[in-house]
Structures are given as C-alpha cells and as structure tokens.
Amino acid sequence: MNLLQQSRKIATTLILILVLTITTACGSGTVTQADRTIAPQIGSDVAYAELQRGNTPTGQSFGDWVVQTSKGLVKDAYVRDNNKLxxxxxxxxxxxxxxxxxxxxxxxxxxxxxxxxxxxxxxxPDKKLILTTEYDRASNQIQYS
Known part of the structure; x- marks a missing residue:
C-alpha cells in the first residue's frame, strides 16, 4: 500500500471519528428522569415513524443514512445489534x-x-416481510430467502 492510500485511509478515519464525536456531543444536553408511574402506550396510536432507527448510535446513524439516501425507495429502516438491517x-x-x-x-x-x-x-409497504438476505462473512456470499 503506498503512502497516498495509507494517508487517505488515516484521514478518512479521523474525519469519521470527528463527525461521530460532534454528532454525539451535539445531542440533547439535558437528561430528565422519566415518570415511571405512567406506562408507555405502544400500539395503534403511536406513529410508526416514531420508532428508533438503531439500538446503537452507529446503527441509528446508518438507518438514518439509508432512508435519506434512498431517494424515496426506502420509507423506514432500523439497525439492531449492528448486524441486522x-x-x-x-x-x-x-x-x-x-x-x-x-x-x-x-x-x-x-x-x-x-x-x-x-x-x-x-x-x-404493508410492513410484511418479503425478503431475507444474509451475508456470510466467512464465504463472502449473499443468500436470499
């Protein structure tokens, strides 16, 4: 790997760390204790768009990116455990x-x-599963079911 490629990878990594640090730091500044006497109502009255896009900060960012860059092809996305989209x-x-x-x-x-x-x-669009795609890292193969 030549010096240009190596320095480009290092610069990209540093920029990514900076962006993640800034976006994490710019989140909500105050944390309040939730009222535990009222159970959250999750059902037909809660809009689907209110669900989280990821259960980790990186997953949340990737889910947001998928929806934003899909040009209307993807209405919603979620990432769980950084291995399920x-x-x-x-x-x-x-x-x-x-x-x-x-x-x-x-x-x-x-x-x-x-x-x-x-x-x-x-x-x-009706939120029914139509395709499961699995990527096996060991074989570098994609399987559809």
Whole structure:
C-alpha cells in the first residue's frame, strides 16, 4: 500500500471519528428522569415513524443514512445489534428490483459493519416481510430467502 492510500485511509478515519464525536456531543444536553408511574402506550396510536432507527448510535446513524439516501425507495429502516438491517420499501420499488436493492443494502451495510455476519430484512409497504438476505462473512456470499 503506498503512502497516498495509507494517508487517505488515516484521514478518512479521523474525519469519521470527528463527525461521530460532534454528532454525539451535539445531542440533547439535558437528561430528565422519566415518570415511571405512567406506562408507555405502544400500539395503534403511536406513529410508526416514531420508532428508533438503531439500538446503537452507529446503527441509528446508518438507518438514518439509508432512508435519506434512498431517494424515496426506502420509507423506514432500523439497525439492531449492528448486524441486522430492516427496511420498509415504498411502492416505487418494483418486485423485480427488490433483490437488487437488498444486495446494494447488504454491500453498504457490510462496508459500515465489517467482520460481521449480516442480515437484511426487506418489508413491503404493508410492513410484511418479503425478503431475507444474509451475508456470510466467512464465504463472502449473499443468500436470499
């Protein structure tokens, strides 16, 4: 690896750390104790968009990025445990494009979460599971079911 490539990787890593530090530091500044006497109501009255996009800060960022960069193809996304991505596609995605979209999501997911066995769950606009895509890191293969 030549010096230019190595310095580019180091610069990219430093920029990523800086961005993650700034976005984490710029979050809400006050933490308040939740009222534990009132149980949260999760049901039909809670909008679907109110759910978290990730259960880790990195997963949350990746879920946000997927929705923002999908140009309307992905209505919602969530990341769990940095190895499972679920996406709700819009009606703009044709049935013959679902597998291609899933493959692209696996590739992007793998770049952001390397060295992991990954699963991408694709849900239709009605939020019913239509495709499960698994990436096996050891064999570098993608399987669809």
């Amino acid at each position: 679920g996406v709700v596609i819009s009606s703009q995605v044709r049935p013959n494009e679902v597998r291609t979209l899933a493959k692209s999501l696996v590739q992007g997911f793998q770049r952001n979460f390397p060295d992991k066995h990954l699963t991408v769950l694709v849900y239709g």
